[in-house]
Amino acid sequence: MPEAITLQSDLRQPEKLMLAGDWHGNLPWAFKAIHFAKANGADTILHVGDFGWWAPIERTFQFLAEVDKELKTTGIDLLWVDGNHEDHAFWHQFNKPGSYPLTTMSYSSITHLPRGFRWKWWGDTWMALGGAHSVDRSWSTEGETWWPGEWLQDDQLEYAMRPGKVDIIVAHDAPTNVTIPGIVPGRAIYLNIGGLKRRVPQVDLLKAEEHRARIQQVVDTVKPVEFYHGHYHRAYQSLARHEGGGYTLCRGLDKDETTMAKNTHFITGGTQDDDDD
Numbered sequence: 001m002p003e004a005i006t007l008q009s010d011l012r013q014p015e016k017l018m019l020a021g022d023w024h025g026n027l028p029w030a031f032k033a034i035h036f037a038k039a040n041g042a043d044t045i046l047h048v049g050d051f052g053w054w055a056p057i058e059r060t061f062q063f064l065a066e067v068d069k070e071l072k073t074t075g076i077d078l079l080w081v082d083g084n085h086e087d088h089a090f091w092h093q094f095n096k097p098g099s100y101p102l103t104t105m106s107y108s109s110i111t112h113l114p115r116g117f118r119w120k121w122w123g124d125t126w127m128a129l130g131g132a133h134s135v136d137r138s139w140s141t142e143g144e145t146w147w148p149g150e151w152l153q154d155d156q157l158e159y160a161m162r163p164g165k166v167d168i169i170v171a172h173d174a175p176t177n178v179t180i181p182g183i184v185p186g187r188a189i190y191l192n193i194g195g196l197k198r199r200v201p202q203v204d205l206l207k208a209e210e211h212r213a214r215i216q217q218v219v220d221t222v223k224p225v226e227f228y229h230g231h232y233h234r235a236y237q238s239l240a241r242h243e244g245g246g247y248t249l250c251r252g253l254d255k256d257e258t259t260m261a262k263n264t265h266f267i268t269g270g271t272q273d274d275d276d277d
């Protein structure tokens with residue numbers, strides 16, 4: 001595990017920001033995406049989770065070290081919210097309500113944004129909201145390949161819903177009220193597990209919906225203008241209704257081994273500006 005850490009209450013405002021969807025510890029893809037950010041003039045990457053901070057094994061350390069090195073070479077900082085596929089045995093202690101972003105000395109260009117943490121960029125208030133339900137849980141081992149900490153816990157949920165205006169949420173999971181292309185609640189999902197097509201148990205589909213309802217609760221309470229997420233591996237943009245009759249613009253990002261257009265999205269200003277691209 002990283003030997004030393006720094007905590008910070010503020011984040012440098014980017015000149016140009018690149019949001020990125022799930023990388024799953026895919027190093028060649030991470031390299032490609034970092035260079036895509038550089039070629040497009042971005043100085044900051046904000047990753048929406050399933051980044052690749054996996055269990056403390058050599059492969060994880062190598063991924064983090066190589067990504068950190070490439071970030072330093074290109075002069076880019078990477079911020080990330082945790083997905084479900086991360087080492088929550090480690091990260092849960094830094095996701096407690098009131099936690100600040102954490103940078104380890106070993107990988108000093110990579111900063112974790114805790115659940116419910118809020119910050120200001122371009123006059124907007126942003127909020128990080130990691131976590132999701134792993135539908136491949138049946139084929140995983142608790143404490144080794146998945147952890148209960150992947151769920152947005154009750155105290156984290158309460159904290160995320162505290163008073164104060166939030167303009168933009170960056171999450172891993174999506175709220176209930178948005179229609180994601182190809183994701184139909186109640187319909188069977190099949191996964192490729194070790195080369196075999198396996199059907200996700202109904203209980204996990206229901207649990208996944210339950211987690212989305214938690215995210216919707218946050219959206220209903222803080223009513224953000226925009227919401228970015230990963231997890232479903234779909235690039236799309238759609239409106240989500242929230243309590244009180246208003247709408248939040250949701251944007252989903254696709255995963256590694258798709259296209260850069262689907263995996264990323266660039267931002268150069270606030271929700272009041274006209275120069276979003």
Ligand SMILES: [Fe+2]
Pocket residue numbers: 049050083084085132172230231232
């Ligand atoms: Fe995920």
Ligand SMILES: [Fe+2]
Pocket residue numbers: 022024050083085231232233255
């Ligand atoms: Fe994922």
